[in-house]
Amino acid sequence: MATAGADRPKRDTYRHGDLRRALVEAGVDLARHGGPDAVVLRAATRRVGVAPNAAYRHFADRDALQRAVCAAAQGELARAMEAEFDALASDVLAADAEPVAAARARLRAIGVGYLRFARTEPGLFRTAFSVPTDLSGSTSPQLAGDTGHPPFELLSGALDELTSLGALPPDRRPGAEFIAWSAVHGLAVLLIDGPLRGVTSTEIGDIERRVLDTVEQGLLPPP
Amino acid sequence: MATAGADRPKRDTYRHGDLRRALVEAGVDLARHGGPDAVVLRAATRRVGVAPNAAYRHFADRDALQRAVCAAAQGELARAMEAEFDALASDVLAADAEPVAAARARLRAIGVGYLRFARTEPGLFRTAFSVPTDLSGSTSPQLAGDTGHPPFELLSGALDELTSLGALPPDRRPGAEFIAWSAVHGLAVLLIDGPLRGVTSTEIGDIERRVLDTVEQGLLPPP
DNA sequence: CATAGATTGTGGACGGCGTCCACAAGGGGA
DNA sequence: TCCCCTTGTGGACGCCGTCCACAATCTATG
Numbered sequence: 001m002a003t004a005g006a007d008r009p010k011r012d013t014y015r016h017g018d019l020r021r022a023l024v025e026a027g028v029d030l031a032r033h034g035g036p037d038a039v040v041l042r043a044a045t046r047r048v049g050v051a052p053n054a055a056y057r058h059f060a061d062r063d064a065l066q067r068a069v070c071a072a073a074q075g076e077l078a079r080a081m082e083a084e085f086d087a088l089a090s091d092v093l094a095a096d097a098e099p100v101a102a103a104r105a106r107l108r109a110i111g112v113g114y115l116r117f118a119r120t121e122p123g124l125f126r127t128a129f130s131v132p133t134d135l136s137g138s139t140s141p142q143l144a145g146d147t148g149h150p151p152f153e154l155l156s157g158a159l160d161e162l163t164s165l166g167a168l169p170p171d172r173r174p175g176a177e178f179i180a181w182s183a184v185h186g187l188a189v190l191l192i193d194g195p196l197r198g199v200t201s202t203e204i205g206d207i208e209r210r211v212l213d214t215v216e217q218g219l220l221p222p223p
Numbered sequence: 224m225a226t227a228g229a230d231r232p233k234r235d236t237y238r239h240g241d242l243r244r245a246l247v248e249a250g251v252d253l254a255r256h257g258g259p260d261a262v263v264l265r266a267a268t269r270r271v272g273v274a275p276n277a278a279y280r281h282f283a284d285r286d287a288l289q290r291a292v293c294a295a296a297q298g299e300l301a302r303a304m305e306a307e308f309d310a311l312a313s314d315v316l317a318a319d320a321e322p323v324a325a326a327r328a329r330l331r332a333i334g335v336g337y338l339r340f341a342r343t344e345p346g347l348f349r350t351a352f353s354v355p356t357d358l359s360g361s362t363s364p365q366l367a368g369d370t371g372h373p374p375f376e377l378l379s380g381a382l383d384e385l386t387s388l389g390a391l392p393p394d395r396r397p398g399a400e401f402i403a404w405s406a407v408h409g410l411a412v413l414l415i416d417g418p419l420r421g422v423t424s425t426e427i428g429d430i431e432r433r434v435l436d437t438v439e440q441g442l443l444p445p446p
Numbered sequence: 447c448a449t450a451g452a453t454t455g456t457g458g459a460c461g462g463c464g465t466c467c468a469c470a471a472g473g474g475g476a
Numbered sequence: 477t478c479c480c481c482t483t484g485t486g487g488a489c490g491c492c493g494t495c496c497a498c499a500a501t502c503t504a505t506g
Contacts (some may be wrong), residue, residue: 014471015483037260042463052464054484062464129416138418152418178413178430179437185417186409190401193352194408195361195375207401214402214441237500238454265492275493277455285493448506456499463492470485476478 011049020058022048027069028076028124035123036130039066066131071142073128077117078145081154084113100167104216107158111184111212114151118188119204125192129185155180159219167220180215187211234272243281245271250292251299251347258346259353262289289354294365296351300340301368304377307336323390327439330381334407334435337374341411342427348415352408378403382442390443403438410434 016022026044041062042052059065085106091097092105118125143150149157159176162168168176190196191204199207239245249267264285265275282288308329314320315328341348366373372380382399385391391399413419414427422430 014485015473019483040463041465051485053466053486056465057483129412132416132420133418134420135418135422175426175430175433178410178419179433181417182409182413182434183406183437184409185412186405186407187401189352189408189412190405193355194404195356195358196401197355197357199358203398207398210398210402211405214406214437218437218440237456238502242454263492264494274456276457276495279494280454450505451503453502454500456497458496458498460495461493464490466489467487468485469487471483473480473482475480 016048016050016054019048019050019054023055023058023065024068024072027065028072028127031069031073031127032121032123036066036070036127038123039069039127041065070127070129070131071140073124074143074151075145076121076124077114077128078143078147078149078151078154080117080121081110081113081151082145082147084109084116085154100162100165103158103161103165103167104220107155107162107180108212108216110155110158111180111215112208114184115188115191115208118192122192125188152177152181162220169221172219176219179219183211183215239271239273239277242271242273242277246278246281246288247291247295250288251295251350254292254296254350255344255346258349259289259293261346262292262350264288293350293352293354294363296347297366297373298368299344299347300337300351301366301370301372301374301377303340303344304333304336304374305368305370307332307339308377323385323388326381326384326388326390327443330378330385330403331435331439333378333381334403334438335431337407338411338414338431341415345415348411375400375404385443392444395442399442402442406434406438 023044026047027039029047030038030040030043039062041055044065045052045055055065059068088105088109093102138152139150141148141150145151145154147154155177159168159173159180163170163173187196187208191199196204196207246267249270250262252270253261253263253266262285264278267288268275268278278288282291311328311332316325361375362373364371364373368374368377370377378400382391382396382403386393386396410419410431414422419427419430
């Protein structure tokens with residue numbers, strides 16, 4: 001049993017086996033409850049039952065661990081978006097249904113999933129955006145969900161589909177991601193950290209609908 | 224000269240005189256360069272030339288200092304919005320100009336000021352939203368700019384004006400703040416921390432215009 | 447004008463954090 | 477088998493937030 005341990009989860013082998021993954025998982029758990037600031041090196045190693053310095057064999061510093069946790073959180077966000085995507089009522093997507101309506105429903109599902117994730121996992125949501133990125137860093141497969149696409153690509157894909165169906169004019173397509181993302185991301189932040197905290201859930205539903213409507217109206221010309 | 228000081232800015236009187244304000248100012252300066260995480264109690268006291276514990280005579284703990292700095296940052300944001308507001312070309316606001324056009328220009332100026340502040344003072348901008356608030360905390364005069372209104376009230380005022388001019392239908396008025404704020408705040412976050420970092424300023428101008436257009440279209444029915 | 451009491455700043459200490467260095471345990475290739 | 481590279485340990489350092497006891501100063505009361 002090694003030395004009489006000060007902390008609980010002592011392992012019996014000297015080697016851990018998969019320490020890097022274990023540290024990221026511990027970090028995700030910390031982030032889930034306390035946001036990005038709770039991703040603390042020593043706390044993560046304590047959970048895993050390892051000395052603080054062991055982390056330095058897998059991460060250059062605390063920042064590197066935070067980046068890894070941030071990427072994992074973006075993966076969770078992508079999964080939430082995919083889940084809403086998959087849960088679309090099948091009648092909307094039936095073969096004889098209006099294809100443009102189906103594509104619009106998919107765009108909307110992406111927004112709904114985004115907002116649901118922000119509401120149900122605020123700590124992870126904040127963590128997903130805690131590390132400054134740029135465009136190239138937003139399409140890395142490291143941030144992907146189950147379908148292999150990071151959040152940004154899921155949105156781009158839905159917009160591409162609308163374009164190919166003629167619902168989104170090609171001259172409006174460039175940069176359309178940012179219009180949609182701005183509105184939905186801004187609302188998410190307002191809901192979890194801003195003046196909309198503590199608003200009742202029915203009112204939240206109203207506001208979410210209005211924001212999504214506004215995005216659609218602003219993006220897609222009236223049919 | 225007091226005791227041979229370890230740090231530079233030693234004062235000659237035992238009492239400081241206005242330590243609370245000095246600490247907040249030091250905190251704002253720290254936040255300006257390093258964001259909310261840089262608002263560090265010991266660093267602030269060091270700048271002011273005072274022992275770390277002196278801060279506890281004016282703030283319950285570090286969190287209280289951060290809240291005060293956050294409020295000051297929101298005041299700065301309000302000032303940036305007011306500045307853009309005041310800089311509106313006078314022909315738009317002339318007595319013989321279309322009043323609805325003037326009101327729309329004012330709404331837009333608020334958004335432009337918001338985005339400009341985010342771009343030119345990203346550290347303060349992040350700090351202004353680093354402390355979770357709710358609606359009641361968004362209208363406190365503590366967060367006000369020079370006109371005595373916090374950012375949220377500046378936006379509300381512009382929307383009220385549009386409503387009284389008939390440009391914004393009364394049934395669309397409730398909650399309209401959140402539509403506008405969501406879009407603009409989301410874009411600001413994307414610009415300073417998200418995938419739009421490093422995009423050239425001409426492209427940024429394009430995107431900003433499109434987002435503001437979308438807000439106007441979504442809020443105000445076509446004339 | 448003196449002095450008691452409330453305010454405000456100081457000094458020292460504690461535990462927690464990130465990080466560095468030297469060392470030990472264990473595994474894979476020669 | 478033996479060597480060396482990888483991975484985890486132990487101890488130390490400086491910075492952080494915070495607590496305690498104490499000193500300097502201001503103020504109110506007699």
